[in-house]
Amino acid sequence: MLSSLRAPPSVFRDLLASVPRAEWDPWLDLVFGLDAPPDDGPDLPPGCVPYLPCPVDALVRMVEQAGVTASDVFVDVGSGLGRAAVLTHLLTGAGTIGLEIQRPLVTASRDLTRRLSVSRFATIEGDAVRLTRYMVTGSVFFFYCPFSGCRLEHVVDDLEDIARTRRIRICCVDMPLPPRPWLALSSSSVDLAVYRSIPLGGAGWSFADDSFDARPGRHAFKAT
16 A cells, blocks of 8 residues: 555556545545644634644545646645645655644644655745745645634635735635635535635736646546
8 A cells, every 4th residue: 555655646546546435535534544633722812713624525635626737836734643634745746845733733744744655745844924935836726714803814814925925826625715806716516615816917927828628527536
């Protein structure tokens, strides 16, 4: 099984597709060797949501709808155990960065990447409200209810500076983003929303810079 984790993304996608969709979450936890996450501690600031793992089904749909590829850098804002970021890397080959404020979760995330020998993934310890603005290599930013209110507004506003240099995608599960003139909703469902940055005055890129093929079925993932 571990050899499949070091194989090209297509091999891992085929492996996941062979598992019934309803069993994806327990299967992935078994493959990753994950037990229950540690309890949230005093590092969790007021207004932040305790760590919960994002459903695998939502992550697979996020990869499809956002068109994540090996050329992307995926930033998980509030990455917890690193489960979502590692899965995204295995499915796509994308470089991944996790931002996590709780030290026990950071330690567990780094242990996971060492245990699975996952490359192109780094966990950064700290407050995402302060760190996100420095993720200038990021092209896909992922939020699974890490926080809301003023903290979310602050992070979204910091992402505008990155979006003025190139197109980025922001993917949210079970949470909406505050409206911004530089963001357009690309796709949405009951639990998942994918936003894309749009050029405003002074932006240094054009729509031609976006190589994602949004035609139906171009990034389809078939499972049993």
